[in-house]
Structure formats: structure tokens, C-alpha cells
Amino acid sequence: MLTGAAYGGEVGDQYKVYDRPQNTGHIFMAIRPDLFVSAEAFRERMDTLVQRVHDCPKAAGFSEILVAGEPESRMEAQRRKHGIPYSTDELRSLLEEAAKAGIPPPPLLSQGLYRKFAQ
Numbered sequence: 001m002l003t004g005a006a007y008g009g010e011v012g013d014q015y016k017v018y019d020r021p022q023n024t025g026h027i028f029m030a031i032r033p034d035l036f037v038s039a040e041a042f043r044e045r046m047d048t049l050v051q052r053v054h055d056c057p058k059a060a061g062f063s064e065i066l067v068a069g070e071p072e073s074r075m076e077a078q079r080r081k082h083g084i085p086y087s088t089d090e091l092r093s094l095l096e097e098a099a100k101a102g103i104p105p106p107p108l109l110s111q112g113l114y115r116k117f118a119q
Helices: 039-054 070-082 088-100 107-118
Strands: none
Touching: none
């Protein structure tokens, strides 16, 4: 509503409507919850909301309901523990650029993995 873009059924379907603009709009807003309630009260209320979402009945075939940020938080923890996976082409490209810049490959790559991708 605040952007002036279409809303509800007026937004074009990006998969089916090609003869007119979609007329979508986005707005991002930052607020300070502590202007309304204490930081502690806000955290408690958010924790309650998240727990209520988690406790909702799950759809068939699903074991949990996640809230915004939870999949990303899990992925971050996994990547911090196990590293970021790269495809062979990505590694090859990174190693080529590093070589052009005179940067040696990381230790793990120089201990064997590098030879596999440098071929």
C-alpha cells in the first residue's frame, strides 16, 4: 500500500502474464522496538510468537515449521563447521584467479585437493 504499486489480485503473475508489467512494489522498514516496549519484553514476545509458530500442526510430510531466518541460521552454522561447498568449476576458477594474482592456494588445496582441480 505504501509503495503505490498494485496489491492483492492486481499484481501481475510473473509466470503467466507477459502483456503488462507486474507492478509489484517493495518496501523495507527499520524500527526500534525499544521505543515501544523494553528490549527484554520484545525478546520475550518474539520468543512466544516463534514457539507458537513451531507448535502449529505440521502439514503432511513435514516434521517442523520454521520462521524467517531459521534455515539461514542453520546453514550458517553448518558452513562454519564444515566449510562452504564449491563445485569443481568454481574451485578451478578461484584457483586460476588466485594464481594470476600471485596468491597461493589455501593449505587444504595445496595438500592434494589442488592437484585434482588444477588439471
